[in-house]
Amino acid sequence: MHNINFTKYKYFTLSFSFLAIVFGFVVTFAKYGGFAHSLDFNGGLRTVVELPADKTRSDLDGYFQSKNIEAVVILLEKEKNIYQLDIGLGSLDTIESLYKEIPEANRESSTSAIDRFVQLLRYEYKLPKEKVLSADQVGAVVGGELTEVGITLLLTTLAIILLYLSIRSQFKFALASSIALVHDILMTLALIGFLQIKPSVPIIAALLTLLGYSINDKIVVFDRIRENAHGKDNLALSNIINVSITQTLGRTINTSFTTMISVVAIIVGGAVELYDFAFVLLFGVIVGTYSSIYIAAPISEIYDQLRKKRFA
Amino acid sequence: MQSYRLLILPFLILAVSFTILYPNFADRTLKIVVREDVYALPEADQKTLVNALFERWAKDYGKGSGWTIEPQGILPPKENPYYTVKGRFITSAKINQISQENQSFVSESKNKLEPTWIEETIRGGKSLSIKLGLDLQGGMRVVLKGDFDDYTSKLKDLYAKELNELKLTLNNPASKVEDKEKAKSRLAEIESSFDLSPMRKIVELEKAKMIIDNRLTTQNLTEPQVRIQKEQDAIEVSLPGVSNSAAILEILQNTETVEYRLEEPTPFVFKGQIADSERRMMDLGKRENTDIYLFQELVKNKAGKKAQDEFLENLEKKYNIPPDFKIYAMWARGNSAKSNLLPRSFVVLERKIALSGNDMTNAQPSYNSNSYGWMVSFTLTPNGAEKFFDLTSENRGRNLAIVWGDKVISNPVINDPIAGGRAEISGSFSEQEAIRLANVISEGALPIPLSVLEMRFIGPTLGIESIEVGLKAVAIGFFLVMAYMIFYYRLGGFIADLSLLVNIIILAALLTLMDFTLTLPGIAGIILTAGMAVDANVIIYERIREEIEEGRALSIAVTRGFENAFWTIMDANVTTLIAGILMIRLGNGPIKGFAITLCWGIVTTLFTSLFLSRLFMELAVNRIGIHHLNLRPFFFGKKETTHA
Numbered sequence: 001m002h003n004i005n006f007t008k009y010k011y012f013t014l015s016f017s018f019l020a021i022v023f024g025f026v027v028t029f030a031k032y033g034g035f036a037h038s039l040d041f042n043g044g045l046r047t048v049v050e051l052p053a054d055k056t057r058s059d060l061d062g063y064f065q066s067k068n069i070e071a072v073v074i075l076l077e078k079e080k081n082i083y084q085l086d087i088g089l090g091s092l093d094t095i096e097s098l099y100k101e102i103p104e105a106n107r108e109s110s111t112s113a114i115d116r117f118v119q120l121l122r123y124e125y126k127l128p129k130e131k132v133l134s135a136d137q138v139g140a141v142v143g144g145e146l147t148e149v150g151i152t153l154l155l156t157t158l159a160i161i162l163l164y165l166s167i168r169s170q171f172k173f174a175l176a177s178s179i180a181l182v183h184d185i186l187m188t189l190a191l192i193g194f195l196q197i198k199p200s201v202p203i204i205a206a207l208l209t210l211l212g213y214s215i216n217d218k219i220v221v222f223d224r225i226r227e228n229a230h231g232k233d234n235l236a237l238s239n240i241i242n243v244s245i246t247q248t249l250g251r252t253i254n255t256s257f258t259t260m261i262s263v264v265a266i267i268v269g270g271a272v273e274l275y276d277f278a279f280v281l282l283f284g285v286i287v288g289t290y291s292s293i294y295i296a297a298p299i300s301e302i303y304d305q306l307r308k309k310r311f312a
Numbered sequence: 313m314q315s316y317r318l319l320i321l322p323f324l325i326l327a328v329s330f331t332i333l334y335p336n337f338a339d340r341t342l343k344i345v346v347r348e349d350v351y352a353l354p355e356a357d358q359k360t361l362v363n364a365l366f367e368r369w370a371k372d373y374g375k376g377s378g379w380t381i382e383p384q385g386i387l388p389p390k391e392n393p394y395y396t397v398k399g400r401f402i403t404s405a406k407i408n409q410i411s412q413e414n415q416s417f418v419s420e421s422k423n424k425l426e427p428t429w430i431e432e433t434i435r436g437g438k439s440l441s442i443k444l445g446l447d448l449q450g451g452m453r454v455v456l457k458g459d460f461d462d463y464t465s466k467l468k469d470l471y472a473k474e475l476n477e478l479k480l481t482l483n484n485p486a487s488k489v490e491d492k493e494k495a496k497s498r499l500a501e502i503e504s505s506f507d508l509s510p511m512r513k514i515v516e517l518e519k520a521k522m523i524i525d526n527r528l529t530t531q532n533l534t535e536p537q538v539r540i541q542k543e544q545d546a547i548e549v550s551l552p553g554v555s556n557s558a559a560i561l562e563i564l565q566n567t568e569t570v571e572y573r574l575e576e577p578t579p580f581v582f583k584g585q586i587a588d589s590e591r592r593m594m595d596l597g598k599r600e601n602t603d604i605y606l607f608q609e610l611v612k613n614k615a616g617k618k619a620q621d622e623f624l625e626n627l628e629k630k631y632n633i634p635p636d637f638k639i640y641a642m643w644a645r646g647n648s649a650k651s652n653l654l655p656r657s658f659v660v661l662e663r664k665i666a667l668s669g670n671d672m673t674n675a676q677p678s679y680n681s682n683s684y685g686w687m688v689s690f691t692l693t694p695n696g697a698e699k700f701f702d703l704t705s706e707n708r709g710r711n712l713a714i715v716w717g718d719k720v721i722s723n724p725v726i727n728d729p730i731a732g733g734r735a736e737i738s739g740s741f742s743e744q745e746a747i748r749l750a751n752v753i754s755e756g757a758l759p760i761p762l763s764v765l766e767m768r769f770i771g772p773t774l775g776i777e778s779i780e781v782g783l784k785a786v787a788i789g790f791f792l793v794m795a796y797m798i799f800y801y802r803l804g805g806f807i808a809d810l811s812l813l814v815n816i817i818i819l820a821a822l823l824t825l826m827d828f829t830l831t832l833p834g835i836a837g838i839i840l841t842a843g844m845a846v847d848a849n850v851i852i853y854e855r856i857r858e859e860i861e862e863g864r865a866l867s868i869a870v871t872r873g874f875e876n877a878f879w880t881i882m883d884a885n886v887t888t889l890i891a892g893i894l895m896i897r898l899g900n901g902p903i904k905g906f907a908i909t910l911c912w913g914i915v916t917t918l919f920t921s922l923f924l925s926r927l928f929m930e931l932a933v934n935r936i937g938i939h940h941l942n943l944r945p946f947f948f949g950k951k952e953t954t955h956a
Contacts, residue, residue, distance in 0.1 A: 074772070074773075074774065074775040074778070075775035075776060075777045075778070076450075076772065076775050076776060077776060078776055078777060083775075084772075084775070149898055149899055149903070150903075152898060153894060153895060153898045153899060153903070156894055156898065157890070157891045157894050157895075160890050160891075160894065161887050161890060161891065164886065164887055164890060165883075165887065168883055169883075200773070201447060201773055201831075201832060201833060201902045202773065202832055202833075202836075204833065204902050204903065204906075205832060205833035205835075205836035205837075205902060205906055206836065208833070208836070208837075208895070208903065208906045208907075208910075209836050209837070209839065209840045209906075211891065212840050212844070212888050212891065212892075212910060213840060213843060213844075215884070215887050215888050215891060216844055216847060216884045216885075216887075216888060219880070219883045219884040219887055220847070220851060220880055220884055223879065223880040223883055223884075224880070247858075248854070250854055251847075251850050251851055251854045254800065254850045255843070255846065255847040255850050257796070258793045258796060258797070258843070258846050258847075258850075259843045259846075261789055261792045261793050261796065262786065262789030262790065262792075262793060262839060262842075262843070263789070264789075265785040265786070265788045265789030265792065266782060266785045266786065266789065268785070269781050269782065269784060269785030269788070270781055270785075271774075271777075271778040271779075271781035271782040271785060272777075272778060273773065273774045273775060273778040274774070274778055274781075274782050274785075277836070
């Protein structure tokens with residue numbers, strides 16, 4: 001089979017990834033001041049309302065968008081047109097000023113943000129009191145704790161994978177896989193920040209899934225490299241890498257393709273609340289595949305060259 | 313592999329899996345129990361309640377749901393006070409919802425989903441259906457904070473006497489230096505035990521969690537989850553489907569304890585004082601001014617524990633009760649067995665707890681035909697038995713009161729030392745009270761009082777629409793992947809699909825067996841499992857094809873293909889497994905749910921791809937006699953098969 005020279009572009013791909021990550025994080029923090037706020041991470045307001053039959057989700061979405069209120073709209077019961085509205089803490093000021101615009105006659109004195117939001121909603125949608133089924137100020141489901149646990153988790157996982165792979169194969173492959181995994185996570189986080197996707201439980205699930213997928217992908221490629229490199233210490237690693245990646249290319253394409261079929265089905269299917277999850281996952285699969293070929297393999301090669309130079 | 317007798321294994325495993333999964337699809341019977349007090353209501357009120365239930369029923373659980381309810385639209389007979397609901401897919405959220413919406417009609421805690429014969433046989437009646445997490449179905453979440461101040465004050469009671477003695481020794485100029493040193497170190501030791509380290513707090517919270525777990529299981533609530541929030545010294549309880557349940561909260565927070573305390577020594581100086589002044593009031597014809605009457609009024613008006621405590625504290629001040637003693641009310645029933653349990657007189661007990669509930673276990677309520685009342689017998693722990701024997705031999709002739717919660721329920725005289733580690737409490741109990749008391753003793757009391765830090769209704773992360781659309785999308789995705797595999801690998805793809813299906817079925821059965829609660833991240837874990845399972849087969853087929861291309865005979869190519877792929881698949885899965893196990897150990901909530909499905913998914917994937925697929929493939933090639941194995945896609949495939 002004709003071999004493709006994958007490692008030829010290694011410096012280009014490595015710098016491209018590096019710049020993309022830096023760019024994503026710079027935009028995230030300089031332009032937006034960090035990741036998007038979300039109910040799952042920061043807490044906020046949550047109301048459940050029964051809307052008149054002629055109102056739809058897009059009405060609600062349109063309303064919140066026009067008023068610049070960050071809201072997640074979830075349809076709880078189709079027949080009765082019951083919606084759950086989650087409002088991020090970032091929109092409290094907007095709600096405050098909108099509340100003040102309600103004519104005096106329709107306004108009751110209120111003490112809490114959630115109260116003001118409910119009044120705003122009732123005024124806007126002409127809702128009687130009993131159609132507001134619940135209204136709570138809710139705390140974060142996940143949050144500070146998770147970030148901490150997440151980082152510990154990632155570092156420990158990487159350390160153990162490094163150890164396992166060093167024993168099973170060679171340190172250079174273990175090191176390269178670990179760096180590539182970090183690359184995948186950082187890339188995806190940069191994307192989440194750049195697009196201001198709201199972090200949520202499904203997004204965490206997506207991150208974890210792509211981590212699993214990515215580990216799998218890297219090991220398959222490296223196993224082939226290791227097998228081909230067996231007993232050929234003198235051969236340039238870049239050649240072996242190219243041969244191996246070419247040999248596993250069919251498998252890589254098939255696996256990425258089948259995984260993407262399921263993910264795309266969710267995106268096309270139109271489950272609104274799963275869109276972010278599927279989108280992040282789709283990106284993750286692409287990045288995971290890309291990094292196995294263009295990040296992990298070149299890093300192992302560079303490491304190999306450096307080591308050979310040192311001992312030469 | 314070659315031994316086709318092994319084929320029996322997948323069939324066996326599938327049969328077992330389907331058996332385990334059966335309750336999820338089976339026609340179920342749910343019993344909705346009508347509250348006892350409904351039958352005492354006037355007929356018109358009963359009718360209103362029945363109508364309310366059935367109107368709601370017609371709206372939501374009617375024809376579309378496929379559920380039927382018997383008897384329809386009338387009150388069930390008093391001797392069988394329940395409605396029988398039959399249907400498929402009766403979820404816990406719906407069960408709880410039905411009872412929540414009809415609280416004055418339905419006895420929530422007694423509703424019961426009848427176990428299927430399978431659950432009866434393998435689980436002794438315990439449910440085998442897949443549970444859905446709060447993020448999928450919504451529900452109530454309560455965070456209960458441990459009140460450690462109260463805990464230390466109780467501890468201080470326990471050591472009250474010893475502390476006093478030690479202080480006396482220390483302050484007494486006559487005591488020996490040696491004794492003083494000893495007393496000093498013991499004092500430091502006791503006082504350090506009042507200082508709660510984070511570690512100690514966790515231990516107490518763990519105990520509380522266990523007790524809450526027990527209480528919830530006896531409440532017959534569907535799928536409650538209890539976990540500790542270390543950062544907040546709190547316990548989080550998740551109750552799917554339940555949106556507001558005061559009764560459950562009360563059960564959770566109940567800190568009732570059972571303990572023995574010695575009464576003041578005879579002649580009862582303090583008790584006598586109180587009784588004298590009460591009698592004087594009575595003689596003056598001012599019954600409503602007596603303390604016991606006032607106290608009864610507090611109880612009848614449901615003034616709460618705090619008001620009662622304050623009342624007793626004031627009483628202690630009034631009668632100058634020394635700090636070593638404490639006033640309690642002795643509770644009893646009036647003359648008839650049906651009259652209420654009320655405080656009837658005051659007793660003065662030692663502040664020191666003589667024997668605590670921790671020293672007792674295994675309580676059983678039983679009917680005492682001699683006194684026509686219920687009593688509770690229990691076993692003492694070895695340590696407790698020793699304490700009890702010492703206590704009863706040293707204090708013959710004194711009264712030993714049994715305090716339940718803050719009520720003295722019995723105050724017998726110690727006649728003889730009691731050995732043997734068994735004892736009983738006879739009081740004027742009703743059956744319910746005897747059962748409750750026995751539960752408090754057997755399950756233990758909450759070690760720490762819990763206060764509600766946060767109680768909220770959790771909406772599902774996904775709406776009904778998204779779940780429906782999402783499931784459809786996943787199903788379509790699955791179908792497309794399977795179709796693609798057949799298109800690309802032909803017979804190989806078919807075998808891969810077969811083992812993928814078996815994989816998912818076994819995984820579902822395993823998760824059911826482990827009482828796993830399915831959450832959204834859990835579903836993500838299953839999707840990843842499916843992806844990795846397909847990948848494993850792809851790796852194998854690519855290897856087989858390489859072998860064929862190198863001109864090997866088909867059966868050898870198949871064997872070598874599997875062998876070559878073995879370590880790659882192992883390595884990939886073992887590393888992911890390591891990551892998964894770490895996630896289970898370190899993570900919680902969403903991370904854990906994901907990791908558990910992932911880890912078990914890896915186990916099933918290794919089995920199906922390395923064992924099952926191979927078995928099927930070898931069977932096809934060596935037994936059924938497939939001579940051409942084309943692992944190239946239809947239309948694009950070059951002819952490259954080798955003859956076996």
